[in-house]
Amino acid sequence: MAVISNGTTIIDAGALGAGVAKGSLVHIKTLTASSSASLSFVDGASGVVFDNTYKEYVFKLINIHPATKDATLGFNMSTDTGSNYNVTKTSTVFRAYHDEGDSATSLSYNGSRDLAQGTGDQPIIPTVGNLNDECASGYLHIYNPSDTTFVKQYICNINVYEPDADFTVQYFVGGYGNTTSAVDAIRFQFDSGNIDAGLIKLYGVL
Numbered sequence: 001m002a003v004i005s006n007g008t009t010i011i012d013a014g015a016l017g018a019g020v021a022k023g024s025l026v027h028i029k030t031l032t033a034s035s036s037a038s039l040s041f042v043d044g045a046s047g048v049v050f051d052n053t054y055k056e057y058v059f060k061l062i063n064i065h066p067a068t069k070d071a072t073l074g075f076n077m078s079t080d081t082g083s084n085y086n087v088t089k090t091s092t093v094f095r096a097y098h099d100e101g102d103s104a105t106s107l108s109y110n111g112s113r114d115l116a117q118g119t120g121d122q123p124i125i126p127t128v129g130n131l132n133d134e135c136a137s138g139y140l141h142i143y144n145p146s147d148t149t150f151v152k153q154y155i156c157n158i159n160v161y162e163p164d165a166d167f168t169v170q171y172f173v174g175g176y177g178n179t180t181s182a183v184d185a186i187r188f189q190f191d192s193g194n195i196d197a198g199l200i201k202l203y204g205v206l
Helices: none
Strands: 003-005 008-011 025-036 039-042 056-066 071-078 089-099 105-109 116-118 122-128 136-143 152-162 167-177 185-190 195-205
Touching (some): 039 195, 056 185, 122 136, 122 167, 185 195
Antiparallel strands (some): 071 122, 152 167
């Protein structure tokens, strides 16, 4: 069956099975946290591919659970295969929340989590609880990390169980690593304590 738009054939039946890019996800690596100080994906290490093989990479964060209450998970980028995680970043962050009692809602900019040419970790999961059932899940997209002409764009969407107040909080993060060097490694870690449990899966996008 062909895909036709305004009388023009975009993809025909033969092309669908002939390697045409269709936005498919290709699983590359899964890391499982178990009282882990950090989780790092380094190109060329332990089967990780994070180079010009794909123009877009997706990290799926599943049931991320901290050892320390109210810890903030962040990520950082490296241009030297993980020797240093300190790429300069500028970002914007906003959040939406709603409580279990249906009495409090908000949609607002979160200026305490953005960066302005900062080299520290980009916060993506703030103030998640550490009780047995508390966790956070979502995804991070990084675009064309191996490009040596443009900055490195990223977007992130995470949902968090906010401790104490029984809120669901959704965080939206967008920004760029302000470097024209190839980024070849990504590290995730909390600002306090270990990643007690959870999965981070890396995919390449065809």
